[in-house]
Amino acid sequence: MFEHLLNGFAVALLPLNLLIALAGCLVGTLIGVLPGLGPTATLAMLIPLVFSMPPATALILLTSVYYGSMYGGSTTSILVNIPGESASVITTIDGHKMAMQGRAGPALAIAAIGSFIAGTFSVLMLTFVGAPIARYALLFGPAEFFALMVFGLCTVASLTGTNVTKSIISTCLGLMIATVGIDLVSGAARFTFGNPFLQDGVDFVVVAIGMFALTEVVITAREVHAGTRAQIVKAGRVWISWSEFVYSLPAILRGTVFGFVIGMLPGAGATLSTFIAYNLEKRVCKNPERLGTGDIRGVANPESANNAASGASLVPLLTLGLPGGGATAVMLGALMMLDITPGPLMFEKHGAIVWTLIASMYVGNTLLLLLNWPLVNVFARVMRIPAKYLMPTVLVISTIGVWSLSYSAVDLVLTGAAGLLGYYMRVHKYPVEPLILGLILGGRLEQAYRQALIISKGSNMIFFEKPIALVLLICAVLFLFLPTLLKKSQQFRAVQESASAG
Amino acid sequence: MDIASRGSLRTRIEGLVILLVSLGYLWETFNIPDFYQLPDTPGPKTFPELLGIVFAAMGLWLLVSPRDLMARLRARSAPAAGTAPAAPAAADDHAAPTGGLFARLGLDWHFVALWAVVLGYLWFMPDVGFPVATFVLLVLFTMLLGEMRWHVVLGLSLAVTAVVFFGFKYGLNVRLPWGVLEPLVN
Numbered sequence: 001m002f003e004h005l006l007n008g009f010a011v012a013l014l015p016l017n018l019l020i021a022l023a024g025c026l027v028g029t030l031i032g033v034l035p036g037l038g039p040t041a042t043l044a045m046l047i048p049l050v051f052s053m054p055p056a057t058a059l060i061l062l063t064s065v066y067y068g069s070m071y072g073g074s075t076t077s078i079l080v081n082i083p084g085e086s087a088s089v090i091t092t093i094d095g096h097k098m099a100m101q102g103r104a105g106p107a108l109a110i111a112a113i114g115s116f117i118a119g120t121f122s123v124l125m126l127t128f129v130g131a132p133i134a135r136y137a138l139l140f141g142p143a144e145f146f147a148l149m150v151f152g153l154c155t156v157a158s159l160t161g162t163n164v165t166k167s168i169i170s171t172c173l174g175l176m177i178a179t180v181g182i183d184l185v186s187g188a189a190r191f192t193f194g195n196p197f198l199q200d201g202v203d204f205v206v207v208a209i210g211m212f213a214l215t216e217v218v219i220t221a222r223e224v225h226a227g228t229r230a231q232i233v234k235a236g237r238v239w240i241s242w243s244e245f246v247y248s249l250p251a252i253l254r255g256t257v258f259g260f261v262i263g264m265l266p267g268a269g270a271t272l273s274t275f276i277a278y279n280l281e282k283r284v285c286k287n288p289e290r291l292g293t294g295d296i297r298g299v300a301n302p303e304s305a306n307n308a309a310s311g312a313s314l315v316p317l318l319t320l321g322l323p324g325g326g327a328t329a330v331m332l333g334a335l336m337m338l339d340i341t342p343g344p345l346m347f348e349k350h351g352a353i354v355w356t357l358i359a360s361m362y363v364g365n366t367l368l369l370l371l372n373w374p375l376v377n378v379f380a381r382v383m384r385i386p387a388k389y390l391m392p393t394v395l396v397i398s399t400i401g402v403w404s405l406s407y408s409a410v411d412l413v414l415t416g417a418a419g420l421l422g423y424y425m426r427v428h429k430y431p432v433e434p435l436i437l438g439l440i441l442g443g444r445l446e447q448a449y450r451q452a453l454i455i456s457k458g459s460n461m462i463f464f465e466k467p468i469a470l471v472l473l474i475c476a477v478l479f480l481f482l483p484t485l486l487k488k489s490q491q492f493r494a495v496q497e498s499a500s501a502g
Numbered sequence: 503m504d505i506a507s508r509g510s511l512r513t514r515i516e517g518l519v520i521l522l523v524s525l526g527y528l529w530e531t532f533n534i535p536d537f538y539q540l541p542d543t544p545g546p547k548t549f550p551e552l553l554g555i556v557f558a559a560m561g562l563w564l565l566v567s568p569r570d571l572m573a574r575l576r577a578r579s580a581p582a583a584g585t586a587p588a589a590p591a592a593a594d595d596h597a598a599p600t601g602g603l604f605a606r607l608g609l610d611w612h613f614v615a616l617w618a619v620v621l622g623y624l625w626f627m628p629d630v631g632f633p634v635a636t637f638v639l640l641v642l643f644t645m646l647l648g649e650m651r652w653h654v655v656l657g658l659s660l661a662v663t664a665v666v667f668f669g670f671k672y673g674l675n676v677r678l679p680w681g682v683l684e685p686l687v688n
Contacts, residue, residue: 049674165563169520172557176527179553183546188538190546191530218616224647225612388647392640393662399624400666404676409628416624420617428516446549453544 005127008355012363017060020053021360024064025367031065032072039069040326040433041212045397047205047334048404055338056353060360062331063314067119067364069327070310071372074111074303078104087306090274094291094298101294106240110248110296111303112372113240118256118304119365122311125260126318127358130347134319137344142451143462147469147476149445152322154476155265157434164480166430174435177202178442185450197410204333204439206402206411210418211425211432212326213398217391218423224387244296251281251297255304263309264316273312277305311361318342318354321444326433333440341444517564524558612646619643631681632671637663 011017031042046065050058070087077088078095091111098107140148157167180191181201192198240248255277262273281301282288291298316322321343323329335342340350347354402415422432456462463469531550539545619642627635640659649655670676680687 165560165567169557169560169564172553172560175553176550176557179550183538186538186540186546188534188546190534190550191527214620218620221616221643221647222613388644388649389658391647392643393666395620395623395643396636396639396662396666399627400670400676400678403627403678404670407677412624412627416621419620428512449549449552450544453548458544 004351004355005359007352008357008359009362011056011352011356012060012360017057017356017360018363020057020061021064021364022367022371024061025068025364025371028065028068028070029072029075029368029372030068032069033075039066039073040208040330040436041216042069043327043330043334044205044208044212045394045401047330047337048401050334051337055340055350056356058334058338059353059357060364062334063357063361064364064367066327066331067307067310067361067368070307071112071115071368074115074306075108075376078107078111078299087274087309088302090278090302091299091306093278094293094295097292097294098296098299103294103296106244106296107299108376109240109373110244110252110300112369112376113245114248114252114255114300114304115307116365116369117252118259118306118308119311119368120362121256122260122263122308123358123361123365126311126315126361130315130319130354130358133315134344134347137320140344140468141466142448142455143466143469144472146445146448146452147463147466147472148320148322149441149448151472151476151479152316153434153437153441153445155479156437157431158479158482162429167434168480170425170430170432171434171438174438174440175442175445177207177435178439179446184443185447195410197408201443202414202439203405203411204330204436205337205405206414207418207439208330208333208436209398209402210415211422211436213394213401214415214419215422215426215432217395217398218419219426220387220391224391240296248296248300251285251301252304254281254284255301256308259305259308260312262305263312273305273309274302278302314361318346318357319344321346323437323440326436329433329437329440336440513567514565517561517567520561521558521565522561524554524561527557528554615646616643619646627681628679629681631683632678633663633667633680634682636666 012021027046028039028042031045032039042065043062046061050061053061073088074091074095077091078099080096095107095111098104153171157171158164178201180198182189182192182199189199258277258280259273262276265272278291278298278301281297282291285291285297313323313328317328317332319342321332321341323332332342340346340353399412399415402411405411424430425432425435452462453460463473527550531547531554534545534547539547619639623635623639637659640662641655644655644659667678671678
């Protein structure tokens with residue numbers, strides 16, 4: 001394993017890849033600090049750029065952008081009180097209060113330190129548990145994989161929205177869009193309405209850019225028009241004292257461990273992990289009454305949990321091919337476009353790429369700490385660019401992203417339609433992530449379903465006769481009812497609502 | 503019509519639309535020719551049939567959802583009982599703006615103009631060409647966002663169009679169309 005990892009470092013530390021990682025971290029953080037534009041929209045916009053790159057370099061770019069935008073998200077939570085994405089919602093509770101008390105600097109510094117510790121821990125864990133999980137998953141047949149994907153879709157559906165029915169509708173819609181095009185097994189044209197452009201199916205990038213980037217532009221434009229954009233607090237000197245660091249360290253360590261364990265769960269891992277880690281912190285820490293009033297542990301803990309969960313979400317993505325949320329779903333789509341299908345065989349078939357990716361994550365984490373600490377005030381200035389100049393430019397670059405896929409006017413029309421639908425869904429609380437995940441997983445889900453039915457000669461009982469498949473399907477159903485049980489917690493409800501609003 | 507009733511009506515319309523879409527989807531599924539179907543193996547219809555049925559069931563649920571009916575009943579009974587209005591309980595999913603039909607649908611001129619500019623850009627860009635379409639989009643969008651100083655609007659739009667066009671076309675080799683400017687270039 002260490003030999004593989006060293007080989008990974010040899011590739012990750014090549015000057016070109018190092019430069020790409022640095023550029024990815026910078027671009028990710030820069031876009032991540034723009035209020036509203038989270039990791040998912042950032043990754044969706046950048047995907048067309050990675051086509052021409054070698055797979056390892058493309059992966060390094062995507063992960064560094066992902067990590068960078070997660071860092072950027074915490075900066076907006078603290079300084080603007082707008083979480084970059086749902087996982088940063090908890091950070092706003094103490095983080096923005098600290099900023100309002102004139103302590104934005106320590107809040108940003110502890111977010112960077114906590115994220116670095118948690119990120120490094122999660123990459124270490126990925127190094128050790130990734131390959132064994134992948135080996136275990138090799139025992140899975142089509143029925144188990146079908147059940148696993150249903151489980152993944154159900155966890156995302158149950159944890160990303162406020163209403164399970166709406167989440168299921170969103171998931172189904174994604175799966176239905178995935179069935180458009182030529183059926184690869186029989187050659188039948190399905191739902192193409194005679195349009196040759198639809199025969200290749202609907203590209204997920206087209207829908208993702210429409211639903212994330214386009215709607216974000218319009219929603220921001222509405223906020224600018226209505227004058228509801230939030231105030232930005234100036235950061236000042238980004239530094240913390242030794243005593244503050246020691247005071248925060250237990251919170252960082254607890255957040256890291258809980259974040260990683262919960263983050264491995266396919267679904268809204270990062271969001272749920274910050275919520276659970278923060279609640280546990282309240283129960284086990286000294287002076288819990290200080291949390292929520294601008295306590296530095298209230299930033300250290302969720303930020304560590306958030307970053308540990310982000311790293312952990314790559315475990316099911318790489319070993320099982322199951323993304324944990326919107327951003328990892330977009331990464332999965334990008335990997336599939338590069339002809340790399342994550343799953344149990346990923347470590348065997350594309351071992352060199354996986355170990356390069358893991359090595360580049362170590363490098364990325366270090367680069368982010370080195371970059372973010374001195375440059376946080378520079379990044380914060382990006383937030384001051386008026387949205388009236390920035391948003392039209394984001395729209396133009398998103399359009400180029402779609403156009404460059406296949407130079408098709410139909411793709412642009414579909415992006416517009418996806419944007420309209422995405423806007424309606426976001427305004428009326430239909431979660432968008434399950435749709436994207438359904439669209440990306442749809443093809444593989446159908447393939448596994450049909451293979452399982454071929455084995456069982458058409459009997460659906462195969463899903464109940466295989467123990468692993470049965471357990472996964474039972475867990476999937478249980479997860480659908482989880483929000484009903486968790487609704488008793490006001491904080492969880494707040495997180496869910498922010499998730500659906502964001 | 504009270505807020506909860508209006509929200510409930512919207513939910514039911516959504517349910518109806520979802521039901522109709524699922525029926526159309528199932529209709530298209532059944533129209534896939536049978537010769538693609540091999541004996542004793544799941545064919546191209548199997549998975550879409552399953553999806554269509556689940557989607558239709560969800561649409562039907564929204565159409566007749568008892569949770570909605572409960573919200574309506576609460577909204578009706580609360581004012582009658584002289585207690586606080588039930589709107590907050592139902593506000594989550596059922597809030598609807600007041601005013602004329604346009605406003606009730608959540609529409610106003612700014613909203614319609616924003617979408618018209620965005621969709622118009624996506625529709626016309628391939629034919630009109632990237633430089634002209636992008637310049638017009640930037641001018642209109644920036645003005646819709648409240649920038650009314652002509653020299654700023656025109657200067658910024660021209661600069662962004664030029665940087666993005668030449669950067670992507672010649673820097674990253676993205677084939678962006680010249681469109682109506684093609685004769686000038688040639």
